[in-house]
Structure formats: C-alpha cells, structure tokens
Amino acid sequence: MAVAAIIGLAAGCSKENLETKFANQETKIETFVTNQMASNDTATVKYNGGTTILTIVPGEGDSLATDGVITFYYAGYVFNSASVSSSNLFTTNKEEIATAASWNTSGENQYEALTVRLSEADFVKGLKNGLPGLKAGDEAYILFSGKYGFGDKVLGTIPANSALVYHVWVESISNE
Secondary structure, three states: OHHHHHHHHHHHHHHHHHHHHHHHHHHHHHHHHHHHHOOOOOOOOEOOOOEEEEEEOOEEEEOOOOOOOEEEEEEEOOOOOOOOOOHHHEEOHHHHHHHHHHOOOOOOOOOOOOEHHHOOOOOHHHHHHHHOOOOOOOEEEEEHHHHHOOOOOOEEEEEOOOEEEEEEEEEEEEEE
C-alpha cells in the first residue's frame, strides 16, 4: 500500500509541475503580447479556447468561419522565452523566413501558401483555435501553451509540452 501511495504522490507532483509549467508559459505569452501591443498601435488581441491571437497587421473583409477555407503562409516557433527567434523555428512555408534562418531553400514547391478547409485540417488544437476570425491580409501571431500543442510527445526539435507560436500571413479566406 505504501508503494501505491508513493506512485500516486509522484503522479500528483508531476501533474502539478506540468500545470505550473503551462501557467509559466501563459505568463510569457502575455508578456510577449503586452510588448507587441505597446510597440504597435494597430495591434489587437483576441482569445479563443486557450489560444491568444495577436493581429499586428489587420486585414479586410469577411472573417474565417470554423468550416471556411484559408490560404496562408506560416512560421512555427517553440516559444521558450518572451520573444520569437529564428533559433526556435521548427517549420515554415515562407521562403524569406527559411532564408533568414539559414535553411536550405532549394526544394521545389516547399515555399507555397497552404490552403486548407479549417474543419478538415489536422492541426494542433492551439493553431486550430487561432485561425477562425482571421481575415485576408491579416498578419498575426497565434500563441498557446503546451496544453494546446503536441502534448507530452517530442516531435523533431519540439520538446514535449512546449508552448508554440505561429506567425501567420493570410492570403485569402472563403466561407463558401
């Protein structure tokens, strides 16, 4: 019985540590947002299901619905401080970002805008929560704690339970 109690206590500590980690990530996200808002008078912020959407360049027209189609460029970063840096870049389809990060850009068709129907997209929860409401022409940061990312799985250069930020440039949307 003592062994079961120790295992239960260890599991409780682990969950508590994970919740503390997520809370710390959310604090860093809010610091990032506050800094961006202070330096950009056109920036706006929205929240949706644990995701923070910081629009730094507003677009025009209709907002993307949850079953709409979006065409966009993106750059995904592991968010482990209150800033975004090319050293934490893990994915992009925007050639200028890849070049700035010294990535090999010789592959064919790897730097084209992605077009997806949001209701059919296989995105992590944080990204999927951050896209509805965006407009054509928007440039935005979609930020979320590890709670809404890849969870306890290590994925390539992304550590388990990592906070993530996607910098997105919306080319077009359609709600038809």
